[in-house]
Amino acid sequence: MTDSRASAAADMSALRPGPPTLPASSIVSTTGLINQFLEWFGDLGIFFWQVVRAAVTPPFEFRELFRQLDEIGSKSLPLVALAGAATGVVLSMEARFSLTRFGAKSLLPAAIVFSIIHETGPIITGLVVSGRAGAGIGAELASMKVTEQIDAIEASAVNPYRLLAATRILACILVLPLLTLAADFAGLIMGWVAQALVEPLSFHQFINSGFKGADFNDFLPPTFKTMVFGLIIGLIACFQGMRTQGGAAGVGRAATSSVVLSSLFVILADVVLVKIILIFFP
Amino acid sequence: MDTIDQTAMKQGEAEKDGSAPVVAVVDLHKSFGSQNVLNGISLAVGRGETLAVLGRSGTGKSVLLRLIIGLEKPDSGSVRIHGQDIADLALDQMGEIRKKMGFLFQHAALYDSLTVEQNVAFPLLHHKKEMSKSERGDRVEELLAEVGMESALAKMPSDISGGMQKRVGLARALALEPDILLLDEPTAGLDPISSGEIDDLILKLQQEHHTASIVVTHDLHSAKTVADRLALLNEGDIVIQGSFEELQESDIEFVREFLKHS
Numbered sequence: 001m002t003d004s005r006a007s008a009a010a011d012m013s014a015l016r017p018g019p020p021t022l023p024a025s026s027i028v029s030t031t032g033l034i035n036q037f038l039e040w041f042g043d044l045g046i047f048f049w050q051v052v053r054a055a056v057t058p059p060f061e062f063r064e065l066f067r068q069l070d071e072i073g074s075k076s077l078p079l080v081a082l083a084g085a086a087t088g089v090v091l092s093m094e095a096r097f098s099l100t101r102f103g104a105k106s107l108l109p110a111a112i113v114f115s116i117i118h119e120t121g122p123i124i125t126g127l128v129v130s131g132r133a134g135a136g137i138g139a140e141l142a143s144m145k146v147t148e149q150i151d152a153i154e155a156s157a158v159n160p161y162r163l164l165a166a167t168r169i170l171a172c173i174l175v176l177p178l179l180t181l182a183a184d185f186a187g188l189i190m191g192w193v194a195q196a197l198v199e200p201l202s203f204h205q206f207i208n209s210g211f212k213g214a215d216f217n218d219f220l221p222p223t224f225k226t227m228v229f230g231l232i233i234g235l236i237a238c239f240q241g242m243r244t245q246g247g248a249a250g251v252g253r254a255a256t257s258s259v260v261l262s263s264l265f266v267i268l269a270d271v272v273l274v275k276i277i278l279i280f281f282p
Numbered sequence: 283m284d285t286i287d288q289t290a291m292k293q294g295e296a297e298k299d300g301s302a303p304v305v306a307v308v309d310l311h312k313s314f315g316s317q318n319v320l321n322g323i324s325l326a327v328g329r330g331e332t333l334a335v336l337g338r339s340g341t342g343k344s345v346l347l348r349l350i351i352g353l354e355k356p357d358s359g360s361v362r363i364h365g366q367d368i369a370d371l372a373l374d375q376m377g378e379i380r381k382k383m384g385f386l387f388q389h390a391a392l393y394d395s396l397t398v399e400q401n402v403a404f405p406l407l408h409h410k411k412e413m414s415k416s417e418r419g420d421r422v423e424e425l426l427a428e429v430g431m432e433s434a435l436a437k438m439p440s441d442i443s444g445g446m447q448k449r450v451g452l453a454r455a456l457a458l459e460p461d462i463l464l465l466d467e468p469t470a471g472l473d474p475i476s477s478g479e480i481d482d483l484i485l486k487l488q489q490e491h492h493t494a495s496i497v498v499t500h501d502l503h504s505a506k507t508v509a510d511r512l513a514l515l516n517e518g519d520i521v522i523q524g525s526f527e528e529l530q531e532s533d534i535e536f537v538r539e540f541l542k543h544s
Contacts, residue, residue: 050373057374059408148391151353155387156405156454157380159373 047165047239054159055166064163068171072133076175077182083128084183087120088112088191096198106209109201112191113210118222119274121184126229126266128183129176131259134237137168138258141241142251150242165242169234176230177223184223217281225273229266236262302365303328304462304494305350310359312345319345321518322359329461332488332495334509336502336540341515343498344388347464350496351385352376363462381409384455384493388466390447392439398450399435402426405457425453429483445476449483456487463487463495469504481507502544514540 095111141164144150153160192206237258244254303326312320319342327333335343348354350361352368360367363379371379392401402422406413413421426432429449434442442450448468455463468484469477481504488495488508499505505512506526513523516536522529529537 054373059411144393147394148387148389149393151348152385152387152391152393154353154373155351155380155383155385156408157377157458158405158408159377161373 043243044235044239047242048235050161051165051169051235051238054162055170057162059162061163061167064167065170068167069175071136072129072168072171073175073178076129076132076179079132080125080128080179080183081186083124084116084121084186085190087124087183088116088187088189089194091115091120091187092191092194096195108195109192109206109210110212112195113188113207113214114218116187116191117184117214117219121187122180122222122226122229123267123270124187125176125180125183126226126233126270127263129172129179129229130233130262130266133172134233134258134262135255137234137237138241139251139255141165141238142244142254145242145244146247146250160242165234165238168238169231172230172234173227174230176226176233180223180226221277221281225270225277228269228273232265232269233262236265302362304364305496306360306362306365307346307350308360308362310346310349310361311357312342312349312354313357318518320349320356323515323518323520324359325513325520325523327462327494327496329494330488330492331511332484332497332509334497334499334505334512335515336499336505336512337515338540339500342518343500343515344466346515347385347466347496347498351380351383351464381458382460383462383464384458384460386448386451386455386463386465386468388470390439390444390451392447392450392454394439396439397435398426398431398437398439398442401439401450402453402457405454409458421457425456426450428456428487429453430479445472445480448472448480452480452483452487456491459491461493463491463493465495465497465499467499467501468497469499469501477501477504480504484508502541516540 091112092108095108095115096105099105099108099111141150144164150160150164153163188207188210189203192201192203195201195206196203240254240258240261244250246253305325305327307323307325310320310323311318323346325333335346337343345354349356350363352361352371356369360369362368364382366379368376368379392398393404396404399419399422402425403418406418406421410418410421423432423435426435429452431446431449431453434446434450439447439450452465452468455465465484469480472480484495484497485508487493495508497505497508510525511523512526512529514521514529514537521534522532522537529541532538
């Protein structure tokens with residue numbers, strides 16, 4: 001088999017229709033489940049390879065990339081900022097209660113700041129984008145697939161991996177750290193507001209006290225780890241969307257599985273990434 | 283009247299004397315799971331020629347078109363476009379071949395987030411980058427005028443009828459001035475007047491563009507109007523190929539049955 005034949009076969013197998021999620025039916029044996037999961041994972045790997053190959057070869061689809069940056073980035077911003085703000089308020093209230101009990105109330109600004117920039121901001125951003133953009137991408141591409149619009153793109157001699165998948169995945173990778181900054185900022189502001197309402201404290205004092213002892217290693221790795229979240233969200237949503245079959249029901253399944261699987265893998269990836277960050281940025 | 287072997291033989295001879303068919307399908311097999319859809323189909327279409335592929339629903343007519351444009355891979359056999367076997371081509375290489383082909387999908391498959399104008403401009407935007415915005419706009423208007431849809435420039439696909447969508451799909455298929463036109467059920471689901479208009483349009487485009495066309499249809503009247511030759515498909519095989527008169531004279535029971543009910 002030649003390389004090009006292998007790649008053509010890979011084109012097909014990556015989009016081979018199959019169960020979009022891990023089936024939970026009790027009649028399917030454990031071995032069958034494992035096989036299906038491995039098959040899904042293998043197809044995902046082939047799909048990823050097709051996207052990477054399309055993304056690094058011209059022509060580059062900058063127009064579509066900018067459209068996706070706007071669609072995924074700026075349109076997710078209010079939601080991410082709101083989620084970050086709410087988290088800041090909750091953290092402030094919960095941490096005050098706990099720290100006061102242990103006589104460590106003075107550590108409250110640091111507890112809020114470190115919680116938000118280390119973990120809460122990135123993971124909240126990942127999950128919110130997974131819910132909003134993951135479902136959006138999955139449903140949009142699935143709808144295009146079942147109405148033959150993706151075939152029409154291919155028939156027009158345009159590579160759908162490049163136009164549809166690479167642009168969306170790259171947009172997710174680029175916007176996640178920026179959205180995380182927005183979530184962090186909103187969380188810190190509202191964390192301070194929640195604290196200042198209970199006990200007067202200037203924002204300057206809050207930030208000085210919160211960031212005392214912090215350096216870039218506390219801030220940059222957790223922020224940039226969200227690029228991996230972006231990759232996971234974009235990749236899974238595009239994959240689930242572009243392999244859909246079965247009309248409106250298939251579109252619904254693709255949207256749901258995009259959110260469920262991308263959220264799940266974001267959380268699992270976070271476990272690994274936190275460990276890696278702790279090793280390389282102690 | 284040509285048998286499958288005669289068609290394949292003619293195709294081989296044509297390749298030798300340099301007049302190879304624009305589209306040549308040789309011994310094409312395709313199955314989905316345990317269901318055999320195509321069982322060794324061979325056919326050839328030359329420049330300026332129109333072949334209508336007829337058959338009952340579900341006999342693999344649309345699959346044949348999808349195999350010719352490379353949206354499906356055959357199990358065995360070959361599809362040659364301008365003499366080049368497309369089986370070994372990667373996606374981007376196949377893209378170069380597809381620039382010479384126009385495809386009208388059964389349900390038009392217009393991009394629902396783009397206007398009619400943007401739909402027709404889509405291939406130009408990606409493959410005619412040297413065109414200025416105004417040149418592209420003029421070309422889109424020209425294409426839409428050709429199919430009688432110039433007044434629908436700013437409309438969304440959801441705002442126009444099925445027949446209109448097919449016209450727009452046809453304009454999009456013609457955008458890159460293809461050598462080969464593949465039309466999947468161009469008149470399906472349309473009223474007789476709209477069907478007639480689409481047929482007239484296909485004829486007009488053939489006369490003006492001299493494309494090699496394959497029209498998949500189950501509408502015998504439409505096939506008779508637009509095609510030079512007809513091929514009748516049944517259970518994955520071509521039962522007969524030839525002119526309408528040759529089909530009428532055939533003694534094959536399925537052919538007689540098909541003509542009787544059409």
